[in-house]
Amino acid sequence: MAKIGVEQSLTNIQQALREKGYDVVELKQESDANGCSCCVVTGLDSNVMGMHDTFTKGSVIEANGLSADEVCQQVESKLQ
Template sequence: MARIGVEESLTDIKQQLQEQGHEVVDLRQEQDSSGCDCCVISGQDQNMMNMQNTQMQGSVINAHGYDSNEVCQQVEERISTS
């Protein structure tokens, strides 16, 4: 399955993705996204310092306003098309 980076505060999403068989890693620092097929962020502090030099190979999903089922569905859609 895919390697998914998930912000630490999104525990329900982490658990659901693990149950689906994905490898889930905590996103604590920029380099934690290295090697991830997709990352899920909370959107709480999105681009707070206007940093735009982060490089990421996979998709980034903003979980703000979505429940865990909707986010996991977005993850599945993104990794199936990549």
């Protein structure tokens, strides 16, 4: 199953993805995203300084305003 990086504060999403069988990694620093097929972030502090450094080749999903189920659906659609 795919390796998914999830920001530390999104524990409900981490749990939902684990229940679906995904290998979930907590994103504490940039290097944690290495090898992830997809990353889920809060989006609360995205691009504060106008920088566009890419730290993963996988898709990035902003969880802001989404339920855990909605995030899981987005992850599944990005991995197809």
